[in-house]
Amino acid sequence: xxxxxxxxxxxxxxxxxxxxxxxxxxxxxxxxxxxxxxxxxxxxxxxxxxxxxxxxxxxxxxxxxxxx
Ligand SMILES: [Cu+2]
Numbered sequence: 001x002x003x004x005x006x007x008x009x010x011x012x013x014x015x016x017x018x019x020x021x022x023x024x025x026x027x028x029x030x031x032x033x034x035x036x037x038x039x040x041x042x043x044x045x046x047x048x049x050x051x052x053x054x055x056x057x058x059x060x061x062x063x064x065x066x067x068x
Contacts, residue, residue: 027059
């Protein structure tokens, strides 16, 4: 289990936070997701044998936000 912090750009409200939280939580291997609008980031606890940082970034971008 590893904690990864990913910068998320383009979030403007609680709805955006909920969207990012939802897409990340849906990925297999993700155990916990904490998204902060103020800090513009997502902190994800995940089993890195199942899901890598690239997949988290891709999921955020697919949802219409910038990630890195
Ligand atoms: Cu929003």
